Amino acid sequence: MSEKPYDYLVVGAGLFGAVFARQAADAGKRVLVIDRRNHIAGNAYTYLEDKIHVHQYGAHIFHTNNGEVWTYLNRFARFNRFTNTVVANYKGEIYSLPFNMYTFNKMWGVVTPDEAKAVIDEQKKEIQGEPKNLEEQAISLVGRDIYEKLIKGYTEKQWGRECKDLPSFIIRRLPVRLTYDNNYFNALYQGIPIGGYTKMVENMLEGIPVELNQDYLKNREHWNSMADRIVYTGPIDEYFDFAEGPLEYRSVRFETEKLNTPNFQGNAAVNYTDAETPWTRIIEYKWFEDLGSDVTIISREYSSEWKPGDEPYYPVNDEKNSALYQTYKELGDSEPNVIFGGRLGEYRYYDMDGVVARALEVAREELGQ
Numbered sequence: 001m002s003e004k005p006y007d008y009l010v011v012g013a014g015l016f017g018a019v020f021a022r023q024a025a026d027a028g029k030r031v032l033v034i035d036r037r038n039h040i041a042g043n044a045y046t047y048l049e050d051k052i053h054v055h056q057y058g059a060h061i062f063h064t065n066n067g068e069v070w071t072y073l074n075r076f077a078r079f080n081r082f083t084n085t086v087v088a089n090y091k092g093e094i095y096s097l098p099f100n101m102y103t104f105n106k107m108w109g110v111v112t113p114d115e116a117k118a119v120i121d122e123q124k125k126e127i128q129g130e131p132k133n134l135e136e137q138a139i140s141l142v143g144r145d146i147y148e149k150l151i152k153g154y155t156e157k158q159w160g161r162e163c164k165d166l167p168s169f170i171i172r173r174l175p176v177r178l179t180y181d182n183n184y185f186n187a188l189y190q191g192i193p194i195g196g197y198t199k200m201v202e203n204m205l206e207g208i209p210v211e212l213n214q215d216y217l218k219n220r221e222h223w224n225s226m227a228d229r230i231v232y233t234g235p236i237d238e239y240f241d242f243a244e245g246p247l248e249y250r251s252v253r254f255e256t257e258k259l260n261t262p263n264f265q266g267n268a269a270v271n272y273t274d275a276e277t278p279w280t281r282i283i284e285y286k287w288f289e290d291l292g293s294d295v296t297i298i299s300r301e302y303s304s305e306w307k308p309g310d311e312p313y314y315p316v317n318d319e320k321n322s323a324l325y326q327t328y329k330e331l332g333d334s335e336p337n338v339i340f341g342g343r344l345g346e347y348r349y350y351d352m353d354g355v356v357a358r359a360l361e362v363a364r365e366e367l368g369q
């Protein structure tokens, strides 16, 4: 038995940390979880305001094809039957996303899949030979009308550059559904945990001590003295004091507002696909789980440049950052008692199901389960 009070210190109470902590505790290990934020659940955190579960770090919709992950999470939450169906607003014209027969009917008045396919095939002919940029690539996949109304403005806002100046490989494929199916995700299981993600993570951490507002990096010696092994789910570059330079992220800015109406847009997600509207989309949270609030809370989302110190959202998997991450990973591999995990520890975009699957895998390796 070690002298230290805990077997594991888990740094970060997000999904990776919570899954690992649960598995270790269930294996009889002594576990302490800390987080530098004032709440658990990491970026999946939700809080209740006016009978609405607000997703503070952006809308989170759970979807997976992984049966093990689905069964695992259902131990801690019941999921509702929310199905993501996205509406596109192009200068007041409303279209269904992803591109499907509802979209094509609205765009061209076509009714059958054959009619829709004929229009798309005709419009695709505009591009002959290898597409030279994102604009040509998109037109070669779905034709000009869909490109102009549903892709161009949105993509330019996201990247802050014109589609003509963006490389074609950004869009490899654009799913075109010749069915009247507007379910956004092709996933076997989908839903929102009833009562919010925070409640789900709280259930995962039941019986495990959690200390909030505690930054591991500000007091490493103290925390290292608490446990034999550390599971670190914060940014890997920050762990090494940015010794090799900072890893870059893409960011999103949210403007959240409460409105004195019970129904602002009639759908959880509305994408603004024109170039003039400055936001990319509006999320109306109450439609994830309708608790009958007589007001509503929305967030406008804006693409924004990331700079060190901003909230890190999406890793940039270009050559430069991937190489830099490899350098940090090698440094990490030489820390014998630390496991780096999760989206920041592994500098990798994971959906929630991916991060849960990864944490279960790491726990199995570590705990010999």
Ligand SMILES: Cc1cc2nc3c(=O)[nH]c(=O)nc-3n(C[C@H](O)[C@H](O)[C@H](O)COP(=O)(O)OP(=O)(O)OC[C@H]3O[C@@H](n4cnc5c(N)ncnc54)[C@H](O)[C@@H]3O)c2cc1C
Pocket (backbone or CB within 6 Å): 011, 012, 013, 014, 015, 016, 017, 034, 035, 036, 037, 040, 041, 042, 043, 044, 057, 058, 059, 060, 061, 062, 063, 214, 215, 216, 217, 218, 233, 234, 235, 252, 313, 314, 341, 342, 343, 344, 350, 351, 352, 353, 355
């Ligand atoms: C805008 C956005 C929208 C998303 N939407 C979806 C979606 O719809 N569906 C989906 O499946 N996934 C979605 N995701 C992905 C999802 O957020 C991640 O899969 C998940 O949050 C990863 O969990 P994690 O534990 O790895 O990281 P995090 O949730 O980031 O948790 C890491 C925790 O570590 C803490 N921490 C960091 N450093 C320290 C330190 N030094 N000391 C103490 N604590 C520390 C942080 O405070 C944080 O709480 C989205 C992601 C973003 C950015």
